[in-house]
Amino acid sequence: MTSTAPITTSDLTAGAPVHTPAGSGEWWRDAVIYQVYPRSFADGNGDGTGDLPGVTAKLDHLAQLGVDAVWLSPFYRSPQKDAGYDVADYRDIDPLFGTLADFDEMLAGAHERGLKVIVDLVPNHSSDQHAWFQEALAAAPGSAERERYMFRDGRGPAGDQAPNNWQSIFGGPAWTRLAPREDDGPLGPQWYLHLFDSTQPDLNWDNPEVRAEFEDVLRFWLDRGVDGFRVDVAHGMIKAAGLPDWDGQVAMVEGTVEEGATDPAAPEDGSTGAGNRGPMFDQEGVHDIYRAWHKVLAEYDGDRCLVAEAWVEPLSRLARYVRPDEMHQAFNFSFLTAPWDAATVRTVVNASLSTMEAVGAPTTWVLSNHDVVRHASRFGLDEIGGRQLNGIGATDPQPDAALGLRRARAATLLMLGLPGSAYLYQGEELGLPDHTALPDDVRQDPSFFRTNGTEPGRDGCRVPLPWVGGAPGNGFGPTGRTWLPQPDVYAELAADQQYGVKGSTYEMYRAALGLRRSENLGAGALAWVDSLADHPDVVALRVADVVVVANLGATPFTLPAGAQVLVASGELDEDSGELPSDTTVWLRA
């Protein structure tokens, strides 16, 4: 049974462009950017943790896949309390990952292959092992050393209550009190703010010395030749004056569309979902920082870029980070959190494009990263409809792997047909699921510990990649060691099992990326297919000369006879001309 009356090939081309990308051709406007999570990408030295020589050795995988750029999560010196998002030295490489020479070699190797390189910048907080924090601990309250962080006296006559009621995003209070010292005053030891783990003290961005330091860090990496920065927690650096109490909830990833539009991520309780509007987030002052950074990058050639990781909502707030004199891109979490529903997907696509067009910026698209359950697992959990959640544990309902992969491939093929810039997370090109049954004793994410295990945390999406199916550690490194265990299914999903295999997820990504480049889809104008604009199950749009049809419903959809299939996310029955449930196809219109 089909869900609608048949349409014709001329129906597919009816519909005027409603979105035309802005801009003047900078590479990042339509780039596909591949996220490397260094500790889990490839291990060069056999210690079980990925490293920069491992990345260099696998650059051909990325070049052949057909991406334009690589973003590397942090590789800086760090005690690794939050997998490197706790930086102890912003100008050096952690020995776990190699040396500055290894970095230079990786960068040169990427550039030789035409790949741009974006590095991660973590400015909201440092590690407690950073020299500045150690100096602050040794210095007295009110000293210049303490002024680089957010130290405060406690409340109450003995100062033994936290300065305010803020909670850490990883669980528990956002304040930690220092150990007592002989020279403490009547209020006892001070407290310091950490929006994340207690080993990640927040820096004081009202202090000019902090601003100068980070501009210098930007120059350090720009001088080495990086093409841009992904800015961690870009909405967090400035806190509201007086640090007022706040009873709202903070969440790792938020995403909603414009006010008034259908909200794909609205909580079932009917509240607005505007969870990240507290006094610690999205303050006006952050924009001055990005205006200053924009000027620093503009001194360099080659269209260097800044991409914001800002969990703000709705999209109009996000667009403020990419105004012409600020950052260049921002992650679009509204797309990531959208449920598997045609009307919502259309709303999110429209809102994403038009909100960013209004400020002259490209939108981005992202389905997976190192903080969320991989989309091949997320889409296998029907009851959450593809929404973000903080890890899946062994005792939780387990995803339907086949459904998850089918929808993930369909979602990706839809995403790669959209204009703008797309982000891929390492391993999604292999269709990898999360490890959804990791034993507690191997977990490392601080959010697992800070919530006493009530949240499984993000380790499941951070499992080392399988390169050679069936080899020790599935070829992650020369010894077979892996810092987290891989699930059994990684053997059959390993890269070598998919290279050149018709119908494999890897070959689908490669075909789509090749066409995206040759058809210039990233810079194309988008038109909706008029006759399907309100279809309950089908998302159909035209970008440049390619028509993308995604069937998100439960019943097959009959494609027009004679339409030429360019790439499909699943098998098509050529005789019936039907697009099966949870499948996307690109057609030549």
Ligand code: GLC
């Ligand atoms: C960002 C990172 C996440 C990290 C957090 C604190 O959200 O993506 O992995 O834990 O910031 O730095």
